[in-house]
Amino acid sequence: MKYSNFFIPTFRENPSDAKIKSHVLMIKSGMIKQETSGIYSWLPLGFKVLKKIIKIIEDMHESNGINQILMPTIQGADIWKISERYDTYGKEMLRIIDRNNKELLYGPTNEEMITAIGKHFIKSHKNLPRYFFHIQSKFRDEIRPRFGVMRAREFLMKDAYSFDKDEKSGELTYENFFKLYLSIFDKLGLKIIPVRAPSGEIGGNLSHEFHLLLETGESKIFIDENFLKNNFSDFKISEIKSINSFTDELYESLNINQSFTQLKSTELGHIFLFGTKYSKSFDFKIDYENDKIFPYMGSYGIGISRIPAAIIESSNDDNGIIWPKEVSPFDIVLINLISNNESTVSFCEDLYSQLKAKNYDVLLDDRAERPGIKFSDADLIGIPIQIIVGKNFVDSKKIGVKTRKNLNEDTVYSDNIIEFIKQMDI
Amino acid sequence: MKYSNFFIPTFRENPSDAKIKSHVLMIKSGMIKQETSGIYSWLPLGFKVLKKIIKIIEDMHESNGINQILMPTIQGADIWKISERYDTYGKEMLRIIDRNNKELLYGPTNEEMITAIGKHFIKSHKNLPRYFFHIQSKFRDEIRPRFGVMRAREFLMKDAYSFDKDEKSGELTYENFFKLYLSIFDKLGLKIIPVRAPSGEIGGNLSHEFHLLLETGESKIFIDENFLKNNFSDFKISEIKSINSFTDELYESLNINQSFTQLKSTELGHIFLFGTKYSKSFDFKIDYENDKIFPYMGSYGIGISRIPAAIIESSNDDNGIIWPKEVSPFDIVLINLISNNESTVSFCEDLYSQLKAKNYDVLLDDRAERPGIKFSDADLIGIPIQIIVGKNFVDSKKIGVKTRKNLNEDTVYSDNIIEFIKQMDI
Known part of the structure; x- marks a missing residue:
């Protein structure tokens, strides 16, 4: 590519409204432009980085037998009423009324839709396990969008979903996604710490987040001092379940006696094994040994458009960005x-x-x-x-x-x- | 890919609600699933076809020096008020109110946003010409969505935008896009007929649509009998302007004496050279020889998610789909x-x-x-x-x-x- 033909509108001055280094550098290097509060355009240089990250994530999902699909951004409210999340999700959900007065919403996540897809197509345990992922825009109507694409309202997310026949098989899937996430972040050149997390409104009782240590991070995590010596990618499900690191929310709820180190970080991924929560509410049953069972499900997200900012935040100097080879434009x-x-x-x-x-x-x-x-x-x-x-x-x-x-x-x-x-x- | 690991949920029966062959076959072959009226998920087989089409379009745009960006799906209403299209666009525009009571909309097209981007970054004629494209979901709240992805409400579109310093340079850009479109459709194995079109609400006075002849097409075009003998890719701008084929809307408005053949078709692409309509309304001026000028602009769209259906509609038999090599999954x-x-x-x-x-x-x-x-x-x-x-x-x-x-x-x-x-x- 010739620079004269590739549009990189750089700026000498620091933007006045950018508070963290990555936001400053993404504006100065002409990677992004804010369109309206929390909503960004990706310019050629920024989009090229995004595409490299997407390619890595796609390839690593595909080589793990996870099928790529594309669900729409707009969803009918009806499926969110079935799961009873339409009311509980809160004001972050962007609600829409179409010209026929039908209630729609801009998907903040897709558990309901993938369950409806599963129910429509999967009739027997012989079709399981099944794994799907898609990369699609999401919208969460943050009350205070900030830090550029790090905390945007419209953002690009990879979300994957799994269907298994029972808890044991579901836990194996969860273990595999846990390891896949570690290898994806490793490939992206990011040192990631997995932490146990509460399941929140997604549901279930097994959940982990993947955090990047960052001075400017908005999250706090709590880890055992010996924790970082581990090679998490060797972990089995029992070790994953009892891993000695926590999000602040979980840590505070647990009332732990041991002393943990508190670190600042940013969340880049989140996985949930929520079991039969959605298959039950959708009455999604499949044939299994002369019986009908509810498939066991999980969901697995990566905040794609946050990754370039996270990389820049942890890899820069006074002169600008320092791209790791794998994601450099x-x-x-x-x-x-x-x-x-x-x-x-x-x-x-x-x-x-x-x-x-x-x-x-x-x-x-x-x-x-x-x-x-x-x-x-x-x-x-x-x-x-x-x-x-x-x-x-x-x-x-x-x-x-x-x-x-x-x-x-x-x-x-x-x-x-x-x-x-x-x-x-x- | 092993079939056992690639999810292709085929059906034996014809779906009751599908009225055209491509819609029937896309449902039966497990390519798509309707989520709600006019809104579809792309399943693994369908998405694989879509990705091949996207790759062809991306590569051919890139090799023509057109920079890829990604604008968001959600836009602020403010920029549509500047162009005065907020009220004129009609009920097809999906209007949204966020939690702070700010007016947003789901972009049906991006002329306003790209003009705002141009105004923000381009200050001199030395930066021109500039061409951008992006591939993004669009939403048009059709009153009667039908024929599957052929006439959906949420759909994937490639839209490109050009900035030139004057009309002459703009017309050269338009000519290049005209030819690029013919080669893209040729590469996709589609015999496409370019027709002169009215500019409608986009504005300007130079516009062409690219039509595929289809018995089940919803459009009518009017062509001269000798017309199909032409090699349009040799055409210069003067010939493009006076091409002897018309959309029905333009044909009826022109009151032409000559007799034309009427054919049924489907529109797959639409290009506009609208000139200074948006640069003027945004007061977007650039430096040019001690003066300030309004850049000359055009926009160029391809309805990507309609293409698999169009290909199937024109390439099938009683047993199913017949994919041309280039886009076969x-x-x-x-x-x-x-x-x-x-x-x-x-x-x-x-x-x-x-x-x-x-x-x-x-x-x-x-x-x-x-x-x-x-x-x-x-x-x-x-x-x-x-x-x-x-x-x-x-x-x-x-x-x-x-x-x-x-x-x-x-x-x-x-x-x-x-x-x-x-x-x-x-």
Whole structure:
């Protein structure tokens, strides 16, 4: 992609209304624009990051046998009356009346709809277990949306749902989702702490949240001092159930005697094994050994549009964002410092093609801007590798290679550049 | 993907409420499920088709330098009051009041929002031209939603928007989108007829729709007899403007003397060059040669979720769907007729891996179902190539290869199967 053709409207000044670093940097790097309170557009750079995150989540769900579907954003109120959540969900639910005076709502979550889908299609235990996920916009009418996409009203969520024949099979599914979540966050470069959580209005009695430690986080979690030494991905369901970490809500309700360390964090995922709560209220029964049973269900959410902000919040410096390789919008920014010089232009065009042929995703800064602007934009948008082609190249075929995370710069002969990039540890 | 793990809930009976073939077949093949009037879920098979279509549209937009963004579904009413469309848009607009009594709406289209984005970020003609697209759910509160996803209330749309410095540059952009649309529909295997259209409430005086001829189509178009001989993709803007085909609405308003052929069709795309209508109402000015000018704008829509239905409507037989290769959910269905036989199981598993390694997208029907069910499901879901492994394989290493579009079946020795598939013309 050429910078001149890829719209990255960067700003020099800090936005006045942004209170945390990630919100400031997402505005300054032209990733997002607020449309109205708590509602954002994702601009090309922001959307490219979002797509990389979505791709990772989709692939890892698919390779775990979880089928992708797409449920609509708008739901009929009728199914929420069946589960009796229409009244209990509270004012966060965006209620809508259509032109025929029918009650609709913008889905804040989809337990009711997936139960209705299950009831419609699944008739026998032979069809179980079944796992579905979808990635769709959700709306929760927060009273105080803030911190940019970290706490928005309209946001993108991955929600998955499971149908099992009984509690034992449901717990195995829950264990697998628990591990899948750890590997997804690991792949995204995020050190995540799983904590036991209350089930709240979703229901059931087994629930965990996945938290990222952040000074600016709005959540508090309580953990045992020895807790972080664990490798949670080895855990069996019994260990998952008794894991020694808690959300503040659960911690306060438990009245625990032991002393726990309190940390600030942000919630990125939440899983629930709620059992037969919805299959019972929908009277969703399936055939099982000459009997009829209520399938055992769970739901598993990841707040996708919050992830870029969480990554930035934990990975930045005074110059801007530092993207981990896996979710960086580009692998390399190739900066031509002298955009009106024939030799740098043709070298950069050629290198750009070569790198693309080797499957690097490259942003070629071909703009007619001052070097200072190109340098500060490159640091701000935070792509892991910067290749700098300027006077040194014209004079002596030498180019700069800067690693964004530590700002180290190496000088490399232009003939060796591809080899050099290949061995870089970013 | 193994059939046992990919959820395709097929039905034998015709659904009572479906009036057109595509709606019948999408229900019977388990592609979609209605949630409430005009609102659908896409099940795994349906969503896989949708994703293939989305990928084609995304790639072709990107290779034309059109930047992908994501605008939200919910918009503030304020921007629609600026353009004065809040009142004129009519009851199709789904109006919403949030918990703070602020007026919101579910976007039926995004001209207002993209103009606000343009005004916020684009300050100079040096930033033009700029093209953006996004793929997002839209809502239009149809009084009579019908024909499944063909005329839904919530639907997926690709909408693109252009900013140019003047009319001439805007017309060049319009010409490029016109040609891009023809190549997208061509790639999707659809024979599309461009017709001149009135601009309606979007505004401006240059607009075309892209129609698929369909007996069950709800639209009427009027064309000159010689019209279909044209290669529209060679057309320049003057020819595009004077193209001899019309929507019924435009045809009736023009009072044309010449006789035209009337055909039934379905609209899949609509483009508008509306000029400065929105930039003026938003007072969006940019610097241009010591002056301030209003950018010249256009918008370009494709009804994505209508496309699978349109394809099915024009490509089916009594047995079910016939997917064109480009958008088929899978390339090949590999049917193991004897799922409890060791030699067919191991052959199918092995062939499945080999085909996947050659980048074929394969559905392996490993279910413990009767051959009759496997055959009728394979015909119903319409994957181009069926590989049939049964008694013939056990006896003499022979397998069947059926071409879905003409139901021809060849017998091939198992050793030659990969070579045979490679040379198939589907």
